[in-house]
Amino acid sequence: MIEDDEDKRNRISDFIATIITAEIKEARSLQSGLQAIIAETHDVVILDMTMPTFDITSEEGGGRPQAYAGRELLRHMKRRNINTPAIVVTQFDRFGQGPNSLTLEELNKDLHASHPGHYLGTVYYSVTLDGWQDALSRLLSKVTTKKGPTQ
Numbered sequence: 001m002i003e004d005d006e007d008k009r010n011r012i013s014d015f016i017a018t019i020i021t022a023e024i025k026e027a028r029s030l031q032s033g034l035q036a037i038i039a040e041t042h043d044v045v046i047l048d049m050t051m052p053t054f055d056i057t058s059e060e061g062g063g064r065p066q067a068y069a070g071r072e073l074l075r076h077m078k079r080r081n082i083n084t085p086a087i088v089v090t091q092f093d094r095f096g097q098g099p100n101s102l103t104l105e106e107l108n109k110d111l112h113a114s115h116p117g118h119y120l121g122t123v124y125y126s127v128t129l130d131g132w133q134d135a136l137s138r139l140l141s142k143v144t145t146k147k148g149p150t151q
Contacts, residue, residue, distance in 0.1 A: 002033030
């Protein structure tokens with residue numbers, strides 16, 4: 001899972017543990033996520049769309065936040081012929097600014113068109129609404145069995 005928000009990451013991990021047996025490996029930025037995907041084979045990648053370039057630490061601010069970091073990660077996967085199924089889980093319904101701005105629906109269509117072999121879909125995450133669990137479960141069911149392995 002590539003997610004910079006600790007609370008969101010924990011809630012998603014806790015939910016996944018209720019539906020499948022999984023070893024969840026975590027990355028917190030575009031660069032650490034890319035390194036993890038290149039280093040090992042995974043059953044599925046769950047990633048945020050908007051995240052920092054680098055991991056945020058006490059010494060490092062994470063670099064420039066990227067509105068389309070998830071899309072960039074999918075492009076890197078495609079260039080490296082990494083066809084791991086990928087699911088975007090985001091709490092935003094609009095990305096970017098000005099002429100490069102996209103709604104979540106537009107972004108989802110773009111990602112399906114650009115990455116038809118491994119992009120499974122987008123889940124709109126909300127702290128206050130529970131619909132994201134059903135949406136994530138449906139997408140995960142495309143690549144896992146109940147209480148089967150995933151990463």
